[in-house]
Amino acid sequence: MSPHAQAGYDLEAAAERVASWARSGEEVEVYVARALETDVRAYAGEVESLTSATSAGVGVRVVADHRQGFAWAGSLEEAVLAETLAAARDNAGFAVPDEHLALAVPDGVPPVAVDLFDPSLAQVPTADKVALALDLEARARGAHPAVRQVSSADYGDVVVETALVSTTGVRATGRRTSAYASVSVIAGDGDASQTGTGFTVGRSYDVLDPEAAAAEAVERAVRMLGAAKGGSGRMTVVFDRRVTSTLLGALAAALSGEAAAKGRSFFADRLGEQVAEASVTLVDDPTDVRAYGAAVYDGEGLACRRNVLVDGGVLREFLYDTVTARRVGARPNGAAVRGGYAGLPGPGCRALVLSGGSEDLDEPGVLATVGEGLYVQSVTGVHSGVSPVSGDVSVGAEGLRIRDGHLAEPVREVTVASTFQRMLRSMVAVGADLAFLPGVAAGQTVAVADMQVSGT
Amino acid sequence: MIEAPVLERVLAEALRHGGHFAEVFAEDRSTSSVVLDDRRLEDLTSGRERGAGIRVVVGETTGFAHTADLSEAGLLAAAAAAAEVARRSGASRPRPAVGLGAGSHVLPDGETPLVPKATAVELLGRADDAARSAGSAVTQVQAGLASSRRRVLVANSEGVLIGDEQVRTRLSVSCVAVGDAGLQTGFETAARTCGAELFDEVDPEELARLAARRALVKLSARPAPTGVVPVVLAGGSGGILFHEACGHGLEADHIAKDASVYAGRLGEVVASPLVTLVDDGTVASEWGTSTIDDEGHPARRNVLIEDGVLVDYLWDHLRARRGQRTSSGNGRRQSYQHLPMVRMTNTFLLPGSDDADEIVAQTPSGVYVAKLGGGQVNTTTGDFVFGTTEAYLIEDGRLTAPLRDANLIGNGPEVLRRIDAVGADFGMMPGTCGKDGQSVPVGCGQATLRITGVTVGGTAG
Known part of the structure; x- marks a missing residue:
């Protein structure tokens, strides 16, 4: 994995650095984000796929002489950050001036500290995530005799961290976690088949309710039989x-x-x-x-x-x-x-x-x-x-x-x-x-x- | 992008704990877009994304990891993460190292340039002017030009090493017109797998006028009739219906999970004898065209339904291997951050022999669809819904009143059986196909054709 995509690499500092490269007369806004995700798909009692990935990127907006340009890159490498700023600047050169174009300025409204990050998610072993997907699949399959197929049963989670810094005085960092499980079932045969989906979402693994998700999917498919x-x-x-x-x-x-x-x-x-x-x-x-x-x-x-x-x-x-x-x-x-x-x-x-x-x-x-x-x-x-x-x-x-x-x-x-x-x-x-x-x-x-x- | 010896070492790492198959898919994508919106140029964007996705297949299980770090260390780390599934399954011994071909199909050295921003700005200005001059009721115009270059490299444990460069350009115009009927919208797009030469064939002003006309015409539109009526689809207006309502059901992953109305029906009559359905990734510069698919297989022309008989499904590498056959070149993915799956390329119904105008003339009453919008299908049941974005009433074999946007709703297999006339004309249209959260460019096409009965869901009058 790229070192810039790893936890510990300071996103806010990276955003600050790019903003500090702004030229005089130029407003620059830098948004950086990093995501760490795990996805498991179960099918027929087995793991169909297991994905683990880290990704990170930057979006840079430049407003100069009331003209705006934007550029992004799926990397936080130092050279890429500089290239991205240059591309945004170049794009602004093709725009037509518009007096309303400007970056946000802090407006004094205090942020409400909603807690969107559950640290427990990082402690959940991959094996438990795999087990949840398999359990969800098995529950949906066994819930009703009319269920013919569980076409997919997925578990996924993501940890997202972001930082936004602008030369107009904005500083905003955030992090959030989310986890979900979803299942899709087929009931009945041939032309009379019906499908249903169910899901459960939350900010951590522990709050998910695979039993309810399976029951929801099955109820939605089964009650449509004979439609x-x-x-x-x-x-x-x-x-x-x-x-x-x-x-x-x-x-x-x-x-x-x-x-x-x-x-x-x-x-x-x-x-x-x-x-x-x-x-x-x-x-x-x-x-x-x-x-x-x-x-x-x-x-x-x-x-x-x-x-x-x-x-x-x-x-x-x-x-x-x-x-x-x-x-x-x-x-x-x-x-x-x-x-x-x-x-x-x-x-x-x-x-x-x-x-x-x-x-x-x-x-x-x-x-x-x-x-x-x-x-x-x-x-x-x-x-x-x-x-x-x-x-x-x-x-x-x-x-x-x-x-x-x-x-x-x-x-x-x-x-x-x-x-x-x-x-x-x-x-x-x-x-x-x-x-x-x-x-x-x-x-x-x-x-x-x-x-x-x-x-x- | 990555040297062959490095790829060999990465594949060896991916198979360190065993497994049947390993693959490195590397991608370097550049995008450039300009949007002229409400006469303002405030969205000029450039993007760059580079990385590799690595997968390891062990039995029925796929391990996948991706990284934006194309150094050998970065690739080896991703390979180790993807190999985790093999270690977990306690699968088997490491597989022997892979020898990759001499790289006979490597990437071209020079990169094809994207459409220059200055050119884009000039073309969009002309489109905007043309749309506004189409009628004083046109109040809003949004015109966008996007171009992308995608260089991909695929290496796998079966010795494949192949690269490709895919350049795509897309111009779209959407308009709002205001009148007694409120706000009405019109949209048109042209998109090809090529660079700025798109504009050798496509006149941005003509395209903009067409988008404007769609909005203007609907200002005097009446509510669509409701109920089951005969529907004539204009040539090139509605291939997406067959993509959605039929094509998706022929994808081997849906077939394998028995989640398609077409599962187990090879050799059976599934459509009117007038229907021959083809998926062809080789049609020159169409939106769904590429030299290879995203698993390194050459794109092909595949006949799916021939004279009404189901003859084949669409396959990717994994499904083909399980079915003990070769891939049909339909393994595609949105980016290196996604697993490939079975996807269509350019999907179309071959033209027939009827005269397009005669088809309308011989329809006493019904709905003529000049342009279909987006749609959605449930592959398991075949039930679909599509929006019309330009449609007219057919009365006594003639097009009469324009109709407000409405939905067509029906069942894919039923519609295929109800086609009773297919014209000799033909047209394609570009689209973006979504499946399982991934989007890929596709082409769709058909001749003018008539469906004897489709449910039209009316607009509330």
Whole structure:
């Protein structure tokens, strides 16, 4: 392994060093990251693959004369750091000046010290990780006679350390751990096969619950056995919490201040207007340690903070990075995200939570409220079928019919369609079963009236 | 990138605790991209990544490690980490050292240059102007040009030593138009496995106008009909449907796990007799083309379905070895940090003999898809969903009203059986294929064709 990728190599010092090479009149931001990961895949009672790897890289942004350039490299070697700065500088030379371009400056908001690092993960022997994957596979295989295959059972963990230093006074370091296990099963035979997935995530090995993940995957596959194509019509649709999390994740893109400023959000120009029922709030709060996307600092090194985006159904705020905030004359709100060292930061959600005023209902309670409708356990085609620009929503779905307030026969190969605009005004019930799932949004059981369901 | 004697020593270290197979995959990748967004040039990016992935196969188990350190010490450390699975299994004696070929297929000395930033800036400016002049309702344009050069070297314990340079260039334009129907989007992309010569064939302004037209047309679009209707796919508009709904189910890893509707069905009729499906990594400069795959096997042309009969699956090294046959050249990976797996290259339905216009003329009512967007498939059930990004109503054999974006939903095997007309025209489109968290460039293609019934999930009106 590269010495620069090993624990002990001082990331902050490396970032400081690159920033110190800035020329006068130049703003430089240096982001360095290192990850140590282990992945195990089990299949048919054996280890299919075992991966162990360390990786590290740097992303450098240069702003000079209101022109911005960026470069990245998958290495922290001294010569590479210098080359990367030079490439970023060179790129800036081709840009067109824009007075709003600037790096973040510290805004005095104190960071909330959410603890995202569990040191116990580093002490777990590889053999235990292998054993967890094998155990997960065996549990899923043995859970139900209809389970024909466990197509994959994975364990993975990662330790990530980052440092961000800029010539504008930003210093932000962080480290976090995460562990997950996921399993995917096939029930039934031939054309009648059905699949289900289950997972468990946490900040350490010890908190994972492979038994629950296996049970979830098996339940989702087995209850779909015998599914028929559904009919068409307008009806109330109940989204399970995983689906809600997915759809909110797509909605999140419309809450980006950049999307709004560039006319690529259906929320553009609607600040202060009623965009949802009066009971609806949408809050992005990465300082909530329970959130999967919890973070101390944003992608530009400002403190993450709780941002209330929709309150009482009224659109109150967008999420900003520095350049977007400057462009629209707003205050930055610590909402820059970056996908790693190889990309520029931009505004986005990390921990979006919906609430809707009826939080005493569990899933059966929501179903009872609805009475008749369609319960959706998974959706497909979200990337192509959900547009944060127009607000159109049209996704493939599978799930179960709701009859007399209970789950009834399984349904597959249907689409459900509406628009975000309409869905936000048609929420019949919001469950109390909030779960902080992987992704940028939490999810709970939610019922939305008047969705177009299309099947045969 | 790495000398043969070093590779030999690294492979020996990888097999120190035994194992059937060891491999070093080294990669040096450079990228350059420029995005002109909302008339602003704020995203000019360069990237560089170098490293090696080393795997050791022991029985059914693969050990894998990767490193960004291409020195002999760095490679030996990664080899030792990958060999951990063999030590754990208490497998067997060390394997004898490997002699690598004389390096007859090593990398070319000179690196092909990426598209210069100044050229990119100029081309994007022209595209932006062209999109905006397509109509006053066009309010937003984002144009991006990305080029990459990937130099790879593969050495394995079977004596293979081979290198390749892969240069790819991609131009894309997306537009937003505003009208009574709210915001509508249009997108078009051109991508080839080549350098700046992409622009000998592709006019950025024409491409931008096409993207703008897609957004503009939808301003007057009506909601798509819902229910099962005949669908005509325009030539080159929707090959991704066959990639997703059929190609993935023919990948030998899904077959081996009995996780595909096509498992155990070789020799059977699985599609209309009009269907011949091919995966071909050798088509000159297509987006999924390369000289070798990421396991060092030469790219090939593989016929998968011939006149409706399933004749073969797609194979990588590991699956082929277990199936006692040779790889079909379909072992690919996103980068040196990923394990290879069975992947498609350029996948297409061969053209037929019908006249494309006649296919529409002979369709009393239905939906004409001029451009399909992304999609997703469950390979186990064959169920798929795809978004349309440009579509029209067919009434009395003629294209009439434009339709808002909607989804097509169906089942791969069923759709293949329901193809009742295939045109003599043909077109390819580039795409990015995701599988198990890894993305690779692929090409997809088909002629104009008709599917007798697909469920269209309407937009809520």
